[in-house]
Amino acid sequence: MIVSESYQGNSLMGSICSCKRDHYADENITRRGFSTRYFKLGSSKWLESSLFLPGPFCQLQRRSCPSLMELCIRKICEDIDKYRSFSILPRDISQLIFNHLVDSCSLSDNCIEAFRDCALHDMCMGECTRVNDKWLDVISSQGSSLLSAYISSTEVxxxxxxxxxxxxNLQALGLDCCDKISAHGIKHITGLTNLESLTIRSCKCIMDSDLKPFAGLVNLKELQISCNDITNVGVSYLRDLDKLVVLNLEGSDVTASCLDYLTALTSLKSLNLNRCHLTDDGCEKFSALSNLKELNLGFNNITDTCLGHLKGLTKLEGLYLDSCRISNDGLAHLAGLSNLKALELSDTEVGSNGILQFSGLTKLEDLNLSFTSVTDSGLTKLSGLTSLRSLNLDTRQITDSGLAILTTGLTGLTHLDLFGAQITDSGTKYLTYFRSLQSLDLCGGRLTDAGVKNIKDLSSLMLLNLSQNLKLTDTALEFLSGLTSLVSLNVSNSRITNEGLQHLKPLKNLRSLYLEFCGVTACEIKKLQATALPNLARYRPNQ
Structure with a gap:
């Protein structure tokens, strides 16, 4: 079998030791909709924004030069059109080549055939939407070696x-937004009895009756099946999946009555009922789910009354109530949930007085108060929550004074979202207290280059969003040129020009760059990518 049109042998890779799959387990990256328990080597999707990151960011390896392995993989991918097959390479080498192509959005019809019969473990296609039945033929050629596959918005x-x-032996399968798959196709999944994770979200074809065969997938631990046509009847077919740990029914047409079937799932620890049709009626049944660690009730018509039925769920670590009718009084029911680490209260009726109810939540690490009526003065009540690492204050009432208050007791923050807050150049001096920041959003429109100067020493920053600040110029990029840990940078809607791009050359870790509605052209960004930023995978403008 010929590996390359120019090589008859394997001289390039023959000297490289085969690496163990488990060696890369600690490099897991959280993918949208997937648990890292199952997807260890596929493409990374976390760089687009922090929206897909409910947990901590993956830490990039920092070293002065790439390894021999990395150099070889990169070179092969640059010359990918020269290779016809990787099947004679060690499996883990082929896997790394595949992953690199996915990460760099370079996987195409022309090169997918080279991975036929490579016995890969993971084929997670990331953002690639060109996948068709020909690609599935290559995926299936991995046979019993394949453990996970993820395809989304495809022609399959x-x-x-x-x-x-x-x-x-497939253990994890993702089929999000695959509108050409019908109920007939879904039946083929039911024969994959080793499946532990199955994701079928936003597929228009799934109805209640299609879930009935899922009862045979007795090894399922994670099921995400958010489809509008799923009702309580469909949920009833899942009641015997006693190994189920994670269940996502987001966007389904279910009510609280579906809990009658879920109480039998004693292993259930994570339940997502976001955007369903829940009201306070029937919410008393939540009290039976005593092992829950994560509960998402966002965008439902529930009130403080529902929270009263959650106070017995003492194992809860994550509670998400985005856009629910929750008030300050309702937060009193959370007092006994001392294990809470994440609390989402975005777009609720909560105000500054409600923060008083957080005093007993000493383990809280992630708090979202965006689009609430919390003011600067209310932030003084957060000072005792020293475990906080992520704080979202995307609200117009927060000003420089509020940012100053956060410097008392909360300097350990790693993620701070002040997207719409009224922070000025003067207020940015308080950012220097937050030396551990990895992610910062500051898009209120009041910053100039002088304010960006106070950000330049936040050396841990990986994601930075300064969009909507119309007065920023190329000088702002000059100040940011020392933030070499940056992975994603957004300075859209500013006065940045093509000339300013030269300041980005030191940012070798940059994977995403957004400069929309600036004086920047895609042509110049491509030049920068080719000459100085080889890791840049996503950028705008892109044409």
């Missing part, structure tokens, strides 16, 4: 899905 049909029957 029922026939393509039927090819996966050859992958008998």
């Amino acid at each position: 049909t029922d026939f393509g899905l039927s090819l996966l029957r050859n992958c008998s």
Whole structure:
């Protein structure tokens, strides 16, 4: 078998030791909708923004020069059109080549065939939307070696899905937004009895009756199946999946009555009922789910009354109530939830007085108060929450004074969202207290280059969003040129020009760059990518 049109042998890779799959387990990256328990080597999707990051960021490796392995993988991917097959390479080397192509958005119809019969463990296609039945044929050729596969928004049909029957050891499968797959195609999944994780979100074809065969997937631990046509009847078919730990029914047409079937799932620890049709009626049934550690009730018509039925869920570590009718009084029911680490109260009726109820939540690490009526003065009540690492204050009432208050007791923050807050150049001097910041959003429109100067020493920053600040110029990029840990930078809607791009050359870790509605052209960004930023995978403008 010929690996390359120019090489008859394997001289390039022959001297490289085969690496163990488990060696890369600590490099897991959280993918949208997937648990890192199952997807260890696929593409990274976390760089787009912090929206897909409910947990801590993956830490990039920092070293002065790439390893021999990395250099070889990069070179192969640059010359990918020269190679016909990687099947004679050690599996883990082929896997790394595949991952690099996905990460760099370079996987295409021309090169996918080279991975036929490579016995890969993971084929997670990331953002690639070109996947069709031909690609599924290559995926299925991995046979019993394949452990996980993720495809989204693709051209895959029922026939393509039927090819996966050859992958008998498949443990994790993702099929989000695959509108050409019908109920007939879904039936092929039911033969994959080793599945532990299954994601079928936003697929228009799924109805209640299609869930009935899922009862045979007795090894399922994670099921995400958010489809509008799923009702309580469909949920009833899941009641015997006693190994289920994670259940996501987001956007389904279910009510609190579905809890009658879920109480039998004693292993259930995470339940997502976001954007369903819940009201306070029937919410008393939540009290039976005593093992829950994570509960998402966002965008439902529930009130403080529902919170009263949650106070017995003492194992809860994450509670998400985005856009619910929750007030300051309702937060009193959270007093006994001492294990809470994440609390989402965005766009609720909570105000400064409600923060008083947080005093007993000493383990709280992630708090979202965006679009609430919390003011600067209310932030003084957060000072005792020294475990806080992520704080979202995207609200117009927060000003420089509020940022000053946060410097008392909360300097350990790693993620701070002040997107719409009224922070001025004067207020940015308080940012220097937050030396551990990895993510910062500051988009209120009041910053000039002078304010950016106070950000230049936040050396841990990985994601920085300064969009909507119309007065920023190329000088701002000059100040940011020392932030070499940056992975994502957004300075859209500013006065940045092509000439200013030269200041970004030191940012070798940059993967995402957004300069929309600036004086910057895609052509100049491509030049920067080719000459100085080889890791840049996503940028705008892109044409």
